[in-house]
Amino acid sequence: xxxxxxxxxxxxxxxxxxxxxxxxxxxxxxxxxxxxxxxxxxxxxxxxxxxxxxxxxxxxxxxxxxxxxxxxxxxxxxxxxxxxxxxxxxxxxxxxxxxxxxxxxxxxxxxxxxxxxxxxxxxxxxxxxxxxxxxxxxxxxxxxxxxxxxxxxxxxxxxxxxxxxxxxxxxxxxxxxxxxxxxxxxxxxxxxxxxxxxxxxxxxxxxxxxxxxxxxxxxxxxxxxxxxxxxxxxxxxxxxxxx
Numbered sequence: 001x002x003x004x005x006x007x008x009x010x011x012x013x014x015x016x017x018x019x020x021x022x023x024x025x026x027x028x029x030x031x032x033x034x035x036x037x038x039x040x041x042x043x044x045x046x047x048x049x050x051x052x053x054x055x056x057x058x059x060x061x062x063x064x065x066x067x068x069x070x071x072x073x074x075x076x077x078x079x080x081x082x083x084x085x086x087x088x089x090x091x092x093x094x095x096x097x098x099x100x101x102x103x104x105x106x107x108x109x110x111x112x113x114x115x116x117x118x119x120x121x122x123x124x125x126x127x128x129x130x131x132x133x134x135x136x137x138x139x140x141x142x143x144x145x146x147x148x149x150x151x152x153x154x155x156x157x158x159x160x161x162x163x164x165x166x167x168x169x170x171x172x173x174x175x176x177x178x179x180x181x182x183x184x185x186x187x188x189x190x191x192x193x194x195x196x197x198x199x200x201x202x203x204x205x206x207x208x209x210x211x212x213x214x215x216x217x218x219x220x221x222x223x224x225x226x227x228x229x230x231x232x233x234x235x236x237x238x239x240x241x242x243x
Contacts, residue, residue, distance in 0.1 A: 006235070007051020013233045014039060014052050017216075021227060024220035035220050038082050040212075040230030042067060043237045046074045052233065053079065061106075061228055065091045069098035077101050084171075084228055086144045089116040096120050096129070104130040106171045106209055106226075109145050114158050114165065121164035128164050132171040132209050132226075133195075137187040143173055148191050155195045169207025169225070170195065185210055185222040192223075 014037075022032035038061040041049045049060060049071065058078060062068035063085030072081060080103035083095060087107055096102060096117070108114050108131045121129050133155050136145030146154050151170065159167040172188045188210050196203045209226035211219025216227035231237065 003045065003047045004051075006048045007054075010044075010048050010234050011051050011055035013235075014055055014057055017229050017233055020217055021220060024217040028221045028223070034225060036226045037216075038084070038209075038226060038228045039233050040084065040228050041071070041234060042230065044234045046071055048234060049075060059103075061230075065095045065098075068102075069094065072099040072101065080104075082106055082228075087113055087117075089113055092116045093120045093123075096124055096126060100126075102129070104132065104168065106132040106228075107134045107144065108132065108154070108158065109134040109136075111154065111157050111161075114154070114162050118162035118164045126164075128166045130166045130168040131158060132169050132207065133158060133167070134171045134173070135188055135191055137172045137184040137191075145172065148187055151191045152194050152198050156198060159199055167199075169209065171209035171226075182218070182222065185219055185224070189223050 018037055021035050021037055025032050025035045036059055038059050039052055039057055040061040042063045053076060059080045061082040061084045062071065068081060068083060079101055081099055081101055082104045083102060084106045087105060089112055105117060117129060117131065133151055134145040135148055135151045136143045137148060155167055158165055170188055170191055172184060188208055192203055192206050192208060196206050207225045208223050209228065210224045211227040213229050213232040216229055219227055
């Protein structure tokens with residue numbers, strides 16, 4: 001019964017988040033469909049994720065390779081999975097082979113992982129994989145991501161040097177409290193301007209993945225097209241207790 005209640009609660013919370021996201025898009029003069037909500041389900045059981053799926057949602061995000069592989073094998077194939085955690089090169093093959101419906105890797109932060117993903121996609125004969133370049137907009141040493149000064153070079157490498165990847169935009173993680181300041185959002189938007197100018201692509205073709213549970217409405221108002229919402233949908237994360 002508890003899992004049924006949790007699934008129903010998550011589905012209701014999702015509807016609220018989608019409504020809030022649409023209202024934020026409207027406030028910024030954009031269409032509701034211009035924003036994607038990634039339901040971040042890390043540490044949550046398959047039954048609860050299924051409840052959100054049954055409510056009509058199809059886009060989910062996970063942080064850990066093995067957890068995503070395990071869940072993807074138990075859930076419908078039409079889910080669009082986003083990998084949003086730090087990805088080590090030696091786990092790229094397991095991720096891509098184990099999750100055939102992986103839609104996007106949001107956390108490409110250097111040329112090494114881009115090259116590795118590019119090779120694995122080719123080896124597996126998969127269709128080209130969408131990726132975002134992760135930018136460290138807060139300057140925190142604890143955060144992964146390329147420095148804003150290096151984002152143009154990395155985006156250029158992905159677009160021009162990795163034929164099996166689709167450069168789809170830029171992503172940033174919130175600060176230690178999982179929220180960001182307008183300065184972080186502005187920094188990513190500025191990176192997009194520079195990247196699009198260098199690559200000769202319109203800004204609307206370059207996604208901005210920024211904003212999480214604490215700040216996704218503000219992020220949307222400042223241009224985010226992709227928000228990663230976990231605890232507001234699923235409740236507090238449930239990490240195993242350490243002995």
